[in-house]
Amino acid sequence: MAAAMTLETDVVEHEKVLEKAAEWKAAGKGVALATVVATWGSSPRPVGSQLVVEEGGDFVGSVSGGCIEGAVVTEARQTIQDGQTRLIDYGISDETAWQVGLACGGKCEVFIEPVD
Amino acid sequence: MKTDLLKQLLADREAKRQVVLATDLASGEGQLLYPAEAAAGDELLAAAHRVMQADKSGIVELAAGRKVFLHVYNPSLRMLIVGAVHIAQPLSQMATLAGYDVAIVDPRREFASPDRFPGVTLIDAWPDDGVEQFAPDRRTAVVTLTHDPKLDDPALIKVLRSDVFYIGCLGSNRTHGKRLERLAAEGFGEADFARIHGPVGLDIGAKSPAEIAVSIIGEVTEALRRPAPANAAAAQ
Numbered sequence: 100m101a102a103a104m105t106l107e108t109d110v111v112e113h114e115k116v117l118e119k120a121a122e123w124k125a126a127g128k129g130v131a132l133a134t135v136v137a138t139w140g141s142s143p144r145p146v147g148s149q150l151v152v153e154e155g156g157d158f159v160g161s162v163s164g165g166c167i168e169g170a171v172v173t174e175a176r177q178t179i180q181d182g183q184t185r186l187i188d189y190g191i192s193d194e195t196a197w198q199v200g201l202a203c204g205g206k207c208e209v210f211i212e213p214v215d
Numbered sequence: 216m217k218t219d220l221l222k223q224l225l226a227d228r229e230a231k232r233q234v235v236l237a238t239d240l241a242s243g244e245g246q247l248l249y250p251a252e253a254a255a256g257d258e259l260l261a262a263a264h265r266v267m268q269a270d271k272s273g274i275v276e277l278a279a280g281r282k283v284f285l286h287v288y289n290p291s292l293r294m295l296i297v298g299a300v301h302i303a304q305p306l307s308q309m310a311t312l313a314g315y316d317v318a319i320v321d322p323r324r325e326f327a328s329p330d331r332f333p334g335v336t337l338i339d340a341w342p343d344d345g346v347e348q349f350a351p352d353r354r355t356a357v358v359t360l361t362h363d364p365k366l367d368d369p370a371l372i373k374v375l376r377s378d379v380f381y382i383g384c385l386g387s388n389r390t391h392g393k394r395l396e397r398l399a400a401e402g403f404g405e406a407d408f409a410r411i412h413g414p415v416g417l418d419i420g421a422k423s424p425a426e427i428a429v430s431i432i433g434e435v436t437e438a439l440r441r442p443a444p445a446n447a448a449a450a451q
Binding site: 132 | 225
């Protein structure tokens with residue numbers, strides 16, 4: 100109830116994402132975890148927000164208001180494949196180009212790691 | 216993240232243990248830190264202590280040029296209100312907005328009715344039993360509002376034996392003085408009294424129940440974000 104409204108640490112979401120990671124892992128799936136490690140400006144999700152991805156592309160959690168999830172899932176699937184961590188900056192989207200970015204004008208940095 | 220580390224992290228959260236996950240952004244190496252349980256430590260532990268206190272995850276750069284992401288996993292904040300009185304109505308709502316899971320203990324059913332407190336956990340028990348049920352921890356604030364010794368004192372006696380971060384008691388200076396006398400008779404001393412905020416709330420001239428609730432939320436927030444040592448230093 101109240102936890103969903105917590106501003107700085109989104110406790111409920113942490114739990115679900117990590118539990119999902121453990122659950123997928125236990126089921127023998129390849130899993131990667133993406134975490135917002137820094138934000139600038141009006142980034143929609145706070146530092147610490149997480150998204151977990153399984154090898155088939157299913158994911159739980161969020162790292163933005165939906166702007167970059169698609170790109171993060173693609174990168175995360177790469178991480179599942181090659182086992183490499185990734186640190187990626189996502190900047191302001193250019194509305195005239197089909198490029199990934201944050202329409203809100205914020206910037207964020209996302210760390211992607213395999214759960215191994 | 217290693218699966219073993221993930222399992223330990225989930226177990227810590229289940230046990231409501233305050234934990235900080237430190238991840239080296241170059242190597243991906245992860246490590247769990249428990250700053251609340253360690254007296255002192257190295258640069259990394261000190262940084263973990265800072266972010267935990269601020270409840271704010273972030274990247275730190277260590278002297279060796281290592282960039283480490285410190286992810287704070289604090290258990291949810293909770294507030295236990297003793298006494299389903301008028302002030303408890305705005306206080307429970309404001310505390311919920313501020314991110315607390317709120318419970319109110321009051322054995323008087325006409326006070327603690329779901330109609331008066333929609334959506335709030337109501338504990339129908341004597342306050343000492345209620346405190347036990349609630350199992351307060353160091354992420355808990357306790358506010359007593361009945362200013363009836365029969366109800367407040369048994370709760371306080373239990374709460375003072377726990378490590379809650381905030382204790383506040385409604386009542387005038389005179390009421391509070393008598394309260395401390397009774398607690399002294401129970402064997403409590405100065406160190407215990409120093410933990411109790413009485414009269415409760417910041418001194419902002421609050422009059423109405425909602426204003427008093429604001430002053431209490433303000434004081435609780437200060438206790439949470441700027442805890443005792445820094446507080447004392449700032450006051451000097």
